[in-house]
Amino acid sequence: MTLNLSIPIILPPSVSQGFLGNLLWTQAPYFAATFILLVICAFPLLKTQSNVLLLNPKKSIFDFLHIGPKKSFFTEADGIIKRWLSGNPVKAARINTWDGEVILVPPHMVHEVKNERRLSLSLWLRKAFHAHLPGFEGFQEGGYHHDILKSTCNNQLNKNLAKFTQPLTDEARTAVSDIFTEQTEQTPNIVARCVARVFLGEEFARNPDWIRITRDYTLAGVPVGFLLRLWPVSWRPVVQWLIPGMSKLRKMMAEARQIVEPAVEKRNKQKAAGKTGFSDSLEWFDESARGKEYDHTGVQVFLSVAAIHTSTDLVCSTLVRLAQNPEILAPLRQEIATVLDESGWEKSSLQMMKLLDSVVKESQRMKPVAIGSFWFPAHDSSKDSTIAIPSYRMWDSEFYGNPEKWDGYRFCKMREEPGHENQHQLATISVDHFGFGYGRQPCPGRFYAADLVKTILIHIVMKLPPGLVKTHLRHPT
Ligand code: HEM
Numbered sequence: 001m002t003l004n005l006s007i008p009i010i011l012p013p014s015v016s017q018g019f020l021g022n023l024l025w026t027q028a029p030y031f032a033a034t035f036i037l038l039v040i041c042a043f044p045l046l047k048t049q050s051n052v053l054l055l056n057p058k059k060s061i062f063d064f065l066h067i068g069p070k071k072s073f074f075t076e077a078d079g080i081i082k083r084w085l086s087g088n089p090v091k092a093a094r095i096n097t098w099d100g101e102v103i104l105v106p107p108h109m110v111h112e113v114k115n116e117r118r119l120s121l122s123l124w125l126r127k128a129f130h131a132h133l134p135g136f137e138g139f140q141e142g143g144y145h146h147d148i149l150k151s152t153c154n155n156q157l158n159k160n161l162a163k164f165t166q167p168l169t170d171e172a173r174t175a176v177s178d179i180f181t182e183q184t185e186q187t188p189n190i191v192a193r194c195v196a197r198v199f200l201g202e203e204f205a206r207n208p209d210w211i212r213i214t215r216d217y218t219l220a221g222v223p224v225g226f227l228l229r230l231w232p233v234s235w236r237p238v239v240q241w242l243i244p245g246m247s248k249l250r251k252m253m254a255e256a257r258q259i260v261e262p263a264v265e266k267r268n269k270q271k272a273a274g275k276t277g278f279s280d281s282l283e284w285f286d287e288s289a290r291g292k293e294y295d296h297t298g299v300q301v302f303l304s305v306a307a308i309h310t311s312t313d314l315v316c317s318t319l320v321r322l323a324q325n326p327e328i329l330a331p332l333r334q335e336i337a338t339v340l341d342e343s344g345w346e347k348s349s350l351q352m353m354k355l356l357d358s359v360v361k362e363s364q365r366m367k368p369v370a371i372g373s374f375w376f377p378a379h380d381s382s383k384d385s386t387i388a389i390p391s392y393r394m395w396d397s398e399f400y401g402n403p404e405k406w407d408g409y410r411f412c413k414m415r416e417e418p419g420h421e422n423q424h425q426l427a428t429i430s431v432d433h434f435g436f437g438y439g440r441q442p443c444p445g446r447f448y449a450a451d452l453v454k455t456i457l458i459h460i461v462m463k464l465p466p467g468l469v470k471t472h473l474r475h476p477t
Contacts, residue, residue, distance in 0.1 A: 052092060052093060052094050053089075054094045056069045056076075056080050056097075057069065057096060065231070067230060069097075070229070070230050073098050074226070078371055081104070092105050098229045099128055103386065104372075107390055107391075113439070114439035119440070121146065122144070124386060125139060125146070128225070129142075133236065133237065134253075135240075135253055136225070137253050137295055138302050139221060139302065140295070140298055141295055141298035141299045141302040142302040145295075149288075149299060150441075150444045157198075157445070161448060161451060162346070165451065168198055169455050169458075169459075170197075171197035171198075172456045172458075175190040175193040187315050187316055187319075188215045188309065188312045191312045191315065192214050192304070193205045195303070195304060195307045196210060198448070200263075200282070200300070213301075214300075214304035215308060217256070218305045218308065218309045219309070220249050221249055224249055227243050227245070256300070264282060267282050267283075282296070307452075310449065313369055314364055314453045315453050315457060315460075317364065318359060318453070321359070321406050321408070322359070325408060333462060340458075350451055350454050353458075356458070357426045358411035358412040358424075360453055361426045363406070365400070365433060366395075368434060370391065393432045394433055396432070426450040426453075436449070
């Protein structure tokens with residue numbers, strides 16, 4: 001018997017409605033979940049595949065949130081980039097980072113991108129430090145009002161550095177003797193006090209709450225910033241309420257406001273009463289803003305973010321190198337003592353201490369704050385791309401003899417070459433030293449940072465009796 005396929009099989013309405021009805025209502029959530037999963041799986045396949053080499057790829061196709069590459073970038077970025085560079089790449093590569101894909105440009109191409117106007121550090125800051133989320137206002141101002149910050153550094157700060165030598169050394173001297181005792185080494189506190197003294201005056205420098213907030217805000221913000229980056233951008237406004245540490249960050253911002261806002265109000269009243277001649281960052285930021293609205297507390301906190309831990313890192317890296325190379329301490333102390341005896345505490349005295357400058361620059365060369373520069377998204381690009389240039393020229397034998405060895409005299413010797421007397425100074429940026437960045441947006445605070453770091457080091461190095469140097473500057477394990 002053959003089956004007549006032309007005759008439709010008609011199920012009684014009660015059967016079909018019951019079956020489909022049950023299917024729809026009981027199975028619908030599973031269908032929906034399967035559909036969403038398929039869309040998520042298919043999404044990467046739908047994207048155009050790039051033929052540019054990808055470093056740090058994800059290991060599993062089920063790693064939808066890229067957790068694997070985010071974690072391995074955090075712990076292995078240096079090794080991954082070094083392996084790529086060891087093949088002398090002529091072309092750019094892509095690398096999965098904790099914050100999406102970044103285009104790595106080989107260091108020899110630095111000239112081709114250094115003046116690229118479409119690249120913007122402030123846009124990167126906005127993205128990397130979640131500038132839109134409450135609590136991150138201290139990072140936000142660097143992202144949205146970097147023009148105010150940059151102009152303040154370039155104009156009011158850098159042009160008046162000579163005026164700050166005395167308050168800086170006064171603060172460093174008292175901070176080192178208050179804090180850097182035989183038992184404790186609290187370099188971030190010393191730096192935070194010196195930064196506050198120059199930017200906001202003695203009252204802020206001696207306010208323990210202000211010092212605590214400006215010191216700890218970066219320490220609190222950076223890890224929660226990293227944690228948030230593990231989540232897709234669109235999830236972060238929700239996830240931020242669940243991440244431990246975010247409430248601490250918000251609390252710190254609120255506390256900072258309680259300190260800065262009354263100071264701004266007081267200043268406004270004084271100005272309304274006709275008082276003039278103020279010279280601190282409350283005034284400088286207002287001048288630089290030229291009537292533009294900005295967050296008074298946010299910019300102050302951002303300045304601390306930019307200045308305190310970067311400078312602390314350099315002071316500490318230098319102290320570590322001094323502990324590892326104690327034979328340089330005697331000539332270093334000799335140089336400092338001679339210059340201070342002959343010229344006293346002047347801006348020019350710091351410039352005369354060439355060995356000190358070289359020691360700090362060499363310590364920064366060996367361990368800069370970042371292994372890459374130019375972490376900027378191209379701002380007119382429809383695609384969200386970030387470009388980075390690894391700083392590895394700082395350890396390249398093409399530019400430095402014996403690059404893996406710390407040589408405190410290295411930059412001193414380079415400055416002895418005819419025509420190079422004014423080059424290779426701590427605050428000088430160059431294609432082979434990215435310590436303060438390079439290109440269109442290098443660190444605008446580097447001249448002040450150089451004075452700050454050297455002043456603190458002078459007080460530490462000169463304070464310690466020779467026998468105590470070993471105890472204080474413990475050799476790192
Ligand atoms: C040793 C200490 C410091 C180091 C190593 C350092 C390093 C850097 C680096 C690498 C950049 C990014 C530039 C780039 O990627 O090309 C930067 C930006 C910046 N730094 Fe520093 N910095 C230090 C101290 C300071 C200080 C003391 C200040 C404030 C007076 C400051 C203010 C800034 C600002 C405002 C920016 C953002 C510039 C912009 O948006 O264009 N920095 N710094």
